[in-house]
Amino acid sequence: MAGRPRDDRARNAILRRAADIASKDGLEGLSIGRLAADLGVSKSGLFGHFGSKEELQLATVRAAAGVYLDEVVQPALALPPGLGRVWRLCDSWLSYSQRRVFPGGCFFFTVTAEFDARPGRVRDAVAAAALEWSRLVTRTVEEARRLGELTEDTGADQLAFELIAFLETANAVSLLHDDPVAYQRARTAIRNRLHAAATGSAALPGLDSALQSGHQ
Template identity: 75%
Template sequence: MPGRPRDERARDTILRRAADIASQDGLEGLSIGRLATDLGMSKSGLFGYFGSKEELQLATIRTATGVYVNEVVQPALTVPPGLGRVRRLCENWLSYSQRRVFPGGCFFFAVTAEFDARPGRVRDAIAAAGLDWAAFVARAIDDARQLGELADDTDGDQLAFELIAFLEAANVTSLLHDDANAYERARTAIRKHLDTAVISP
């Protein structure tokens, strides 16, 4: 019924389950029927929350973004600007993937591969989330450079690209090869990489 108040807690439960599924089976793997079965709801009741598969996908991306921010970004903001925050961001990301906050590893790594060459609103939402993350890491690096903790010629965008590559490599290696050492290898690579840009006391 139009205008009927929604049960926001139920909606949050639906979307959190949807994000878990998408991290393993992709956003195309989502369906009203599957979610209804998983959550013991009727298809019509669940459909009323979203109205279309695309709206479900977009809402799932927003929910995953909130989880990502809470797990990776917000804890790093408790660290003062500088190199410590950069290191904390990297560690938070590795922990988020390693602990399987989403059962398929990083939600955004999974859905990016699915939609990177497919134009549309879903791709645009995924791309925006990725750009926001890269820009945030680059700003943290630039803060460290301006504070004199990194060399003056440090390119924040380039270094952010390289650090994110290490993070994503750990995620995919762990998942594809069931390699428990992937995260420690990434931590070692990140530490060495940042050390080359650090200004010695």
């Protein structure tokens, strides 16, 4: 039992390095040999942690989801439901991508493109993570609508789809063209879309405040 915390720390370090690699080279870019060389440990030691490449891939997806939760989701959930939380969810995502928490931008953007047409356990894990994220954005939008901060006819599914599209486009453009302005364009697009859906002037100052704090 005394060695367990050290084993956990070692495993976490391995998975964090694996997630960094996968964010750039995909989950197929992972191998026990590559990780062992990067981390300066034995292949047999790494194999003992995971047993197979697929298990390594699945563990890496879970580890990346934990980082995503800390970087994107928890900051938004710290705010009360409403338009401010919708904004924070989007802004936290943009910050996570822009700061290169993972060196290849959004980990899940990369691995979704890699596995979207490849059946199997890894695809299922990636798809489940993407669905959970989409449902969270949708639920957050729906909460704002029910609170009267978005117009009654706002379709939560549709608005969530649009917001996620803005986020993913910023990530893709910034990576492909080395263009940091893409993040500002996404923030502007999201602000305009939320302003258009907000109910009356009473809700807008709160959104403007959230937007201001997001740029500081």
